[in-house]
Amino acid sequence: MMGLILDDAAVFPPGNLPLSEAVAAHRLHRTRWYADLVGPLVVPAAALPALAGAGPLDVAVVVPDAEGAAAALVAAPEGIRVVALEVTEASVAALQAAIGEPAEVTVHLEVPRDDRRDAVIADLVGTTYLAKLRTGGVRADLYPDEAELAATVAALVEAGVPFKATAGLHHALRNTDPETGFEQHGFLNLLAATGTTDAAVLAVRDARELPELPASSLLRSIGTCSITEPIDELTALGLLELTR
Structure with missing residues (x-):
């Protein structure tokens, strides 16, 4: 599957797994045949102190802003390695001032779903930072429609900015959640969208109708x-060969 990484966001909705259980489950995933596809355990910044004694463990930390990013880099307990930061809202300039561009940490900046989008993407060009797209959530309005999501993906592809996507990507293909009725994007649809300008690919519900997946993609991981x-x-x- 072209090396698409699955970032382990078990502690976030709708999973809401208690932190200790999430750590144990994450360790188990890292021993399985699919371990190469498993990214870091994603945790909120407030959870870092509770990870004391849980190392060695690689984590991605969700922080609100540039100040939170700087704090997270020094707050990790011994044995907890912050390998990624996911910044909810900040300017690229503020991030660079707060943390620079750390070589050992992947920094994702969330792309806003408003008229600031293109400026944020433009600012990411030429940096080591990646974009983050929010593709769903606990309310229907948190899901961008096909046109909006396709336009954002197209803007990232045109700018050459790698990205991750998170929230609402519960299945490989476009689907309707039976419990909430939400229209949910499929992560394979999103992967396919990085190789085409046709927004209709995001509405495909049958894998046989998807275009051929691109040989390389700027979509690096999903939460x-x-x-x-x-x-x-x-x-x-x-799309995966089961090996044990």
Whole structure:
């Protein structure tokens, strides 16, 4: 699957796994045949103190702003390695002033869903920072429609900015959640969208109707509250070879 990484967001909704259970489950995933596809455990900054004694462990820390990013880099307990930061809202200039461009930390800056989008993407060009797209959430209005998401992906591709996507990507293909009725994007649809300008690819619900997935993609990872569900779906679709 072109090296697309599954960032382990088990502690976030709708998974809401208690931190200790999430750590234990994450360690187990790292021993499985699909370990190469498992990214860091994603945690809120407030959870860092509770990870004392849980190392060695690689984490991605969600922070609100540039100040929070700087604080997270020095707040990790012994044995906890911050390998990524996910910054909810900040300017590129503020981030550079606060933390520079650390070589060992992948920094994601969330792209706003308003008229600031293009300026933020433009500011990311030429930096080591990656973009972060929010593709869903606990309310229907948190899901961008096909046109909006396709336009954002196209802007990132045109600018050459790598990105991750998170929230609402519960399945490989576009689907309607049976409990909430929300229209949810599929992560394979999103991957396919990085190789085409046709927004309709985001509405495809049958893998046989997807265009050929691009040989390389700027979509580097997705956040998921379940690691096994996407692995199982990709295996069933013949996109992963199960090896033990």
